[in-house]
Amino acid sequence: MGGFFQELAKKLAERWVGLLLVPGALFVVAAVLGLHLGHGHALDWTMAARHVTDRVSAIGKLSGGAQASVVMGLLIAASAVGLVVQAMAGLSRRVFLGTWPWPLGFLVRWRTGRRRSRWHRLLEKRRELERAHPADTRTADQQRAIDRAAAKVNALAMAEPGSATWMGDRVHAVEAVARNRYGLDLAFAWPRLWLVLPETTRTEITAAHASFAAGVAVAGWAWPLFALGALWWPAFAVGLVVGATGWVRARSAVADLTALSEAAVDLHGRDLGVALGIIAESAVGPLTPDEGAKVTALVRKGR
Amino acid sequence: MPRQPESARRLLTRIEQEARARRPVLALLGELLNGSGDEVTRELSGGLPGMSAGRAAEESFGCPDDACDRNDLPVPAGPVPRCLVTGAAMRRR
Numbered sequence: 001m002g003g004f005f006q007e008l009a010k011k012l013a014e015r016w017v018g019l020l021l022v023p024g025a026l027f028v029v030a031a032v033l034g035l036h037l038g039h040g041h042a043l044d045w046t047m048a049a050r051h052v053t054d055r056v057s058a059i060g061k062l063s064g065g066a067q068a069s070v071v072m073g074l075l076i077a078a079s080a081v082g083l084v085v086q087a088m089a090g091l092s093r094r095v096f097l098g099t100w101p102w103p104l105g106f107l108v109r110w111r112t113g114r115r116r117s118r119w120h121r122l123l124e125k126r127r128e129l130e131r132a133h134p135a136d137t138r139t140a141d142q143q144r145a146i147d148r149a150a151a152k153v154n155a156l157a158m159a160e161p162g163s164a165t166w167m168g169d170r171v172h173a174v175e176a177v178a179r180n181r182y183g184l185d186l187a188f189a190w191p192r193l194w195l196v197l198p199e200t201t202r203t204e205i206t207a208a209h210a211s212f213a214a215g216v217a218v219a220g221w222a223w224p225l226f227a228l229g230a231l232w233w234p235a236f237a238v239g240l241v242v243g244a245t246g247w248v249r250a251r252s253a254v255a256d257l258t259a260l261s262e263a264a265v266d267l268h269g270r271d272l273g274v275a276l277g278i279i280a281e282s283a284v285g286p287l288t289p290d291e292g293a294k295v296t297a298l299v300r301k302g303r
Numbered sequence: 304m305p306r307q308p309e310s311a312r313r314l315l316t317r318i319e320q321e322a323r324a325r326r327p328v329l330a331l332l333g334e335l336l337n338g339s340g341d342e343v344t345r346e347l348s349g350g351l352p353g354m355s356a357g358r359a360a361e362e363s364f365g366c367p368d369d370a371c372d373r374n375d376l377p378v379p380a381g382p383v384p385r386c387l388v389t390g391a392a393m394r395r396r
Contacts, residue, residue, distance in 0.1 A: 151356030
């Protein structure tokens with residue numbers, strides 16, 4: 001048992017160092033350097049090198065206790081920045097998922113409307129091709145053109161858009177599919193569905209969500225870098241790269257997460273109806289919209 | 304199909320052999336895709352590498368009782384249309 005706790009402590013320490021301390025320490029060093037250089041000498045490497053040398057030699061001249069205090073101060077500052085970034089993960093998540101705060105309500109409506117119009121335009125192109133080339137006389141090339149047109153529609157959103165961002169629309173599509181095809185209101189049905197999902201399915205979904213959270217955590221480091229960018233512009237450029245990296249990782253993870261979640265609804269929606277006593281255990285076939293509507297009525301309880 | 308490097312083809316052959324012998328291939332897939340076992344599982348859960356976007360599904364719905372020739376074409380993943388007379392969900396054709 002002692003070995004288990006030692007191993008757990010080691011893993012937690014590694015995680016803390018990797019997620020908070022190392023990026024935090026890099027940020028603190030960049031901040032010290034950036035505040036000294038400012039916009040005027042932003043890329044003056046000679047001045048930067050001289051400043052670092054001066055600082056290191058000044059620390060070298062300190063007593064052992066003072067040096068330890070400087071290192072401790074650096075560690076505390078790095079951890080503090082890391083904790084602030086961690087606390088701001090919710091903000092990055094909201095930006096990615098399109099749940100922007102109320103002052104940006106008009107922007108959310110405008111972006112959602114634009115995404116919806118574009119989706120319908122792409123869908124109309126697909127429908128035109130389908131009408132122009134009826135299935136019974138269609139050539140392989142014509143089918144490929146229709147497949148490409150359908151892929152463009154799906155690449156924008158897996159159902160009619162209802163969010164300001166691509167990631168938000170992926171999540172929105174899972175809700176839309178559950179509501180439109182199974183009569184399930186996932187906002188209320190999901191916790192119940194989660195409880196009847198097999199362990200392997202929950203593990204897969206949890207892993208995909210952890211991957212999304214990791215992407216959000218990476219992107220979170222962009223915020224302090226943007227703030228530092230106000231005083232030293234190269235930090236803003238680095239923030240853009242860091243933010244974009246997190247965005248790409250989160251986007252890929254959210255695609256997996258939503259694909260798995262939709263698959264879980266497809267495969268286990270009926271199990272939820274059976275567990276709630278709405279569907280007989282002997283019944284077969286996919287969950288029908290009427291059965292799903294009964295599940296929704298039961299879990300929403302008039303709310 | 305683009306030509307694979309010799310090492311990748313050898314690895315693919317080994318994966319085929321192991322899979323035929325019903326032995327675990329996750330570690331070998333990881334080697335092929337340069338990722339850890341966990342990453343490979345996650346990537347595979349979203350689809351096989353290089354997989355296409357698939358064949359477009361032309362979904363249409365008809366009368367649930369075959370009593371009329373109404374044919375409805377909902378938007379992809381949209382609501383299942385309902386019979387205007389009985390209110391019953393229409394049947395996929």
